[in-house]
Amino acid sequence: MTSTTITPERVESDAPAATQKGQNVPRKEDRRLVQGEGIFVDDVKRHGMGYIHFVRSPYAHAHITSIDVSKAEELPGVYGTLTGEEVASLTEPFFQLAREPASHLQDYALAVGKVRFVGESIVAVVAETRELARDASELVEIEYDPIAPIVDARMAQGDAPVLHDDAGTNVMWEGSFEWGDLDAAFAEADKIIKIDELHFHRFNSTPLETNGALAEFNRGTGQWTIHCNNQFPGFAAIMMGPALRCGIDKLRFVTQDIGGGFGNKITTHPQLVVCCLLARKLRRPVQWTEWRTDFHMSMSHANERWFLDTEVAVKNDGTLLGFRTKALDDTGAWLRYEPLGCIIWSQVAPGMYRWRNIRVDFTQVATNKAPCSPNRGYSRMQHLWFTERVIDIVAHELDLDPVDVRKLNYVRSDEMPYETPNGCVYDSGDYARMLDLGLELVDYANIDARRADAKARGKLLGLGIGSTLDSGTNNFAQSQLINSDLQFSGNNEVATVKLDIFGEIVVTLGTVPQGQGHETPTSQVVSDILGCSVDDVQVRAGHDSYWNSHAGFSGTYASQFAVTGLGAVKGAADLLAAQIKRLGSAVLGAPIEALELAEGSVRIKDNPEVALPFMACGAIINANNAGLPDDLEDVTLNCRYVYKPPFQVPDLERNFGNLTLTYATQIHVAVIEVDPETGYYDIVDYAAVDDCGKRINPRIVEGQVMGATALALGAATWEIYAYDEDGNLLTPNFYDYHVPHALDMPPLKTADIESPSPFTPLGTKGMGEGGGAGIHAICAAVQDALRGNGDAIVADSHNPYHKVWELLEHPAEAGGHVSVVNA
């Protein structure tokens, strides 16, 4: 794939915009970022600070028999060390979300007594330079007694060695979900399609900036200040406070610019605890910046998942009646955010289809690999890939067109809002129309002629479709479905908007942006409500838990800023607008109904020259407030709003309820040409169609679409965390783990529709996690290309060129095993 990305042309209107929402306002953040003036965590320096280097396990599974740090500590310039034994005495194990027996896991910030994956941190060394800390770490002497590792989830049960003696099993969570009437569905079926095994591989999003922190300890107040790039400080605080035996107000999280998160920067709490302990122990600030190899080896891989013994009940015309499968999830060595992934997939249980009868037996096991945690498309990506794979396999086996099977089974636009069999509510959308748009972009009408043309050139042309339902704005009550003892539910986000003394409009967010561009759509929403320009709105960069008002679920994750973040912004701006009008009413002597906010002032609609500029409003309330009427007592021009989505607690007995508020949609169509001699393929055409409801800033949405497509194509072809039989990670750096760059991207055509969400304040939907569509589009395109050329079934989400060659050469062995039974 060596074509240059072609961005679609956009015609900009010269006419003044009626509203800022929906306009391609240039990102306010970009000036500082493109000029190199952004402040990232590694830019933060303190006098006398020490640099941390982690000594990591070379073994996937071993007892630690001894640790000797004396030689490292004797090295001039080394400030000190921290071992697992110290951590175990100074902290509590991290709180576990799992129910028994996995709730007994003793997870500390450093390995204690045993290592469970290659790259697990055992000792932290602090020195006056980063290089010295790294050199000194080589003087730490650790003796191991290796144990047989488990690197294949399918081998984790039975007689397999147990990772966590405290749990006594490698099964971290298991449960059965059944909705509808499976027996009736299979009785009604004409055919039953049986698929032995499908596999979704392990990878993640490799943000440009790795994890890091600078921690300071104030001995007088007992408070830590943690400059970091954690994207969900609310979660980190919940994990770290009890572990460090302190209240969460003693943990001040500060972020500014973050170089990408994708969920991979949620679960840094173990490393942050190490930083805190060392800052206190050594009485100096300490700084940690993760090396790229360390990130690959130890941080937040996406869940690897198997789908075993799948059976699909279908009619001869391709009507899908039901399916049952056994999902086996490999979570790696620790539960750092898991087992939430064991329920989050069910936000999209039927995918985009009208399946009413579903059974999933879900098992999550621990293996000697890096811990899994959220990654763009967390847990739903795996399940949606499965549902899409089923569609194409059904079409393959029944000799039907995958386009027809999709259109026959899609949830229809006139059924929206659509309640799924498990009680989730798809808010809006028109999947069939999106598919038509995608097909049109790749000239589907002439696909047969293109196929023939490719064949004449010795190539195999394939067309594949993939879809993502990007469910956004979590109902955290779904955590109770995996552990009924957990006391989390709903969701919230907060913003403040104030009019300051000189008329400045200042916004603070509870969110923690990592490059999404929150400052810009926030300004657009506020400017529309307050009747001022986007440039008049100052959105404070970054997040500081000391100064930014925040709520329990504050953060930036799970496709929710456009709903929760902007919902809070809208709420606070509405409150401020109302206060400004009340002040204007008193000062201008006009009823509130006669007033409007426009051009940075409150004024009389019918006589705009009678106006009170915002500067005057700010000055009156903040600095010239003697003699104001009593009924303005509560007018502060400093408004805080907490947005709470309208959620209920699900029915825990039936696993039934609405788990998320919005469903953005992405449909991708890929056309590839395969070289039958080598398995190499080119993406010769590619369309991405997006529907995320009302778009506040279409250009930002477009950026997300392109980024998600790059993630997808990387995962489909190159990106994999592959382990050998001993648990060594074979792709620990960008040499072995190829992330697509600009020249790897195909010509990209995009289109969009807008199906406003009826459930959100602005009609918006979160949309940051649409990458799964592309992964499946490539799988389906490969399978299509091989139709009539061995007819291999694509059973894996990862299809590098050599794998495609194997599918061509050995279709029965390398492909999935499928059988069709007449019901």
Added chain:
Amino acid sequence: MNVSGERTFAAPRDAVWKVLNDPASMAKTMPGVQSFDIHDAERWTANVKIPLGLGGLKMQIDMNKTEERAPEFAKLQIKGKGVGAMLNMETSFELSDADGGTAMKWAAEVKLAGPVGSMGQRVLQPIVNQQVEHVLSALDREVQAAVAGGA
């Protein structure tokens, strides 16, 4: 990684056996040996610098003979420890009489753990093959020297 092979030496079996079980002779056959200590008949240790990819990999090697049937079979457990790498190797060899000398069948299971193990995978196999060839050639020289010395 499993490697195995067969080699014929133009020497009687006793001579080959003697070299294979003489730590001082074996030290001369190993790549990058910087120091070699004999603790007893079953246990030897060495500091070596193994050529692996860019630069060398310094390791402390601990060798234990775990099984022996003179003059035909021996098995050794070898553990190595270095910065970013842990080596575990089990190797065995079997001698038999052959036309004009002694045939040696040998096999080794090599496990390299740690970051070097991860990053070195793509270069490990050719390097191991190369080093095995060096060892066997050096072994041949030692055997011939022993035969010549004995004669």
